[in-house]
Amino acid sequence: MAATGMGQQWVLVEMVQAFYEAPAYHLILEGILILWIIRLLFSKTYKLQERSDLTPKEKEELIEEWQPEPLVSPVPKDHPALNYNVVSGPPTHIISVNGKECINFASFNFLGLLDNEKVKSAAQASLKKYGVGTCGPRGFYGTFDVHLELEERLAKFMRTEEAIIYSYGFATIASAIPAYSKRGDIVFVDEAACFAIQKGLQASRSNIKLFKHNDMADLERLLKEQETEDQKNPRKARVTRRFIVVEGLYMNTGDVCPLPELIKLKYKYKVRIFLEESLSFGVLGEHGRGITEHFGINIDDIDLISANMENSLASIGGFCCGRSFIIDHQRLSGQGYCFSASLPPLLAAAAIEALNIMEDNPDIFQTLRAKCERIHKALQGISGLKVVGESFSPALHLQLEKSCGSREDDVKLLRRVVDYCMNSGIALTQACYLEKEEKCLPPPSIRVVITVEQTEQELDKAASLLKEAAQSVLN
């Protein structure tokens, strides 16, 4: 405006003059016109509201129209999971599967305590005294002296300050993780982690970072990434808890985690370690204390150890152990602990007796290890099948060397191998997964479980039978 200079100024003066001189009706008219323009500018030309509001009739129609999906999709009767094995009698060393007697290479009864007479009589004594159920959660008169004893014994056995028991193995780690790790916290987890860990992580709603299975370089890369992230926002970093969640002996792969390296990373990047030891507890180490004993690591360097009592101890339930500072928190925050009925006392008593046996016979772990190594060696070189897992792992996987293309076909093929063995008196199973739910679905495999009860002949028989089966089915 300034550019036009005088001319512009003149127009303005004229305008003001005209304003003064104009008659009142003119001004009023112009005022109304201006208001009208403003109204036109700001009002909508059509009414949205009227268009979008549904009439009651339309609403009824919509409700009438809606057709939900069925609650569950029908499952074909020939679905493999529907035709599961039925075991009659106890699932001990000699097991009767679908009416056929076999040697059990499928149940996680590593130490053979399932039909141990001492364990049974301890359970019987408890049954006589306490009955079966506890009829309440731990907080409301569901705490029995047996529970306290078992917790004390487990803590002593593992050489930690405190232990806490859960009434279900699966719920143990799945409740423990969300007790500490909350929304906004970061969890670094091995991609081969078992389903219980995955569910725990999901429940925690934390930020989850998967690293490649047992790949410490990959983990360190993620930790470094996080470190640079933290430097950008130190205030947030000060309250963001970090955890590494790993398994001692992986359920899905049968190998161990590189714990010494993990400990180094822990102190370097100040991350806490949660260790799930369901397979390694009562198996690895000189006294069966698990992976920490196996590697000779100070157990206090692990923030939390969780394991179930359903494998080596051949009972039901699970436990977490560690320092009181950490474990005690679960007594108010572990959902599966607070809100669930406590473990039936007879199962706790059985677990105590199983611990007694483990303490009294430390050679049992050596025996188991020798047997694992024997079959691991014997299973090498089967054409078409490869052995996955450590030589000392009591649960190892046999995977197809070459997939036939689809998972379904692979599963069918392996099933034929399993059936072949079953017909010849060796009970095996495939490792079952919920294929759509797993984060990183492991390839289909036959799981071979080794227990101390299997004799050397039986181990050799199983190995040769598997070789035979592979020969006849795969080639």
Place this chain on the structure above:
Amino acid sequence: MEPSKQISLTGRRSQKRRLKSASDNYRGYMATDHNAGERGAESGKLRRWKLLRGRTLLWVHVVPIMLPTAVCNGHLHHHHQKQNNLLKSGICKKNGITKGMKKNGVSNGTLYKKTFIEHFEQAPMYVAVLTFLGFGVGTVFGYLRDFMRAWGLEKRNIATEREEQKDFVPLYQDFENFYTRNLYMRIRDNWNRPICSVPGPQFDLMERVTDDYNWTFRFTGRTIKNVINMGSYNYLGFAETDVNALKTVTIELQKYGTGVCSTRQEMGTLDKHVEIEKLVAKFLGVEDAMVFGMGFATNSMNIPALVGKGCLILSDELNHTSLVLGARLSGATIRIFKHNNMQSLENLLRDAIIYGQPRSHRAWRKIIILVEGIYSMEGSIVRLPEIVSLKKKYKAYLYLDEAHSIGAVGATGRGVVEYFGMSPDDVDVLMGTFTKSFGAAGGYLAGKKLVDFLRTHSHSAVYATSMCPAVAEQIIRAMKCLMGLDGTTQGLQRVRQLGRNTRYFRRRLHEMGFIIYGNDDSPVVPLLLYMPGKIGAFARRMLEKNIGVVVVGFPATPITESRARFCVSAAHTREMLDTVLNALDELGDFLRLKYSRYSKSSHPELYEETSHELED
């Protein structure tokens, strides 16, 4: 609780009248309603109610008996309303239940076959004020003590972080544990009391003392014998050690041992599991059932198998943690409706179907309603008939958690489905636990065209160890006893005894003037304490009288509604209940717990009538 109230009365007199006028519904309805009003005006007692009605006091809802053949209800409602919009809408909500039913065209008169009475009396205003004051004082002292601990004036008893890890990000935020450290710790001795006997009608407690105000406990080695157990969920008294009763359990334990060491899909399906599943299905009257090793996990590991992304879960606000966890793990959208409030549920259902998913506006894949049979902290029973008719109208699915109700209600102990005289087919997913009535552990899911899917898709079936066979046998024997398959009527007697005990206990507490919540038929009896200080005092003094009670406070309940909870059992004798009641009477006066303004003396008709109706 809502600031609404509705007082509905069903008198014995009016009931007769109802029978008379049932032939002409509309007129009958009007007539009785009118008469009730008249009667109310005549009655001096009711006039007293009216004096009090200005304040929001009591909500008793009676859904009256409906005649099976009648088309509509010959019931009477008498509303005391406040001239207040909020309250009016509240009443509409409550009332909408019956109205809604009529509109739905399902008023075949069979919605409720028996009186449905639930109490949620609100405490006087001063109680709420004092409760907040109590928490206020506790908080102030908490800060003071935290301050003193920080300056080393008070000993720090709390476990601390390892030296090596002091520079890690703290595992707990200080404020997170403020409540635990400063309030819960003061009364911690009232929870986790260890017992050393069967949790039957009486149990033995291990005596423990503390030298440092509950930071640590020390066992004295003595036991407190024969404490009356009002805390365990032993509704039918199957938590027992009788050798004869446990004979089969002993045998199976000897045969199978304790563990299973495998999952259901791998090598963990025993013949025992097949047997128990058949029996459970037969007991419930459904096609098939599946059992799981833990009740909590039955919910949390199976709901994700049933629903997922694009599905909607409508969940009662007071649902158990396991249902909440299961819903959360499923990835479905969750919406909460007010506790047992059908109008709230219907609104959610309508909106969900009409407007579809948020943002994308696609139609929901399916809608599932999650409710419990008996709510464990409120003692209320789900309004199943209304929920079923809503679910049918809106094509939603119903997941009913009968953790506390299976065995405990219904003429033969078959849960709320039987309690309301409905068919198990009306419910899509029947869930329950064996921990409570059956004195065992674990849970089941049952239904029509459901179980095959669960066998293949349940997280529990694939990844969790199956149920201990001896525990399964305990369930089998208890269930057989309930079904009369053991050749006795003992099971039925237990169910009846539980019903009698429940009504007796509840009636007496009402008479004494306590505020108790829930349905008259629910064996879960919450007694309101309100003030935080009274939680500890109540539980300790009850223990002194050799009675073990459960007390609950925030966060398990709303902050102002701390309560004690009794679980009545069929195994309780009348003497035991009387001992407890007398102790409560005494303690109620001492601690001034009798907040109710409706004791028997102030309104005899209601109780006379209800006890009459429920006893037959």
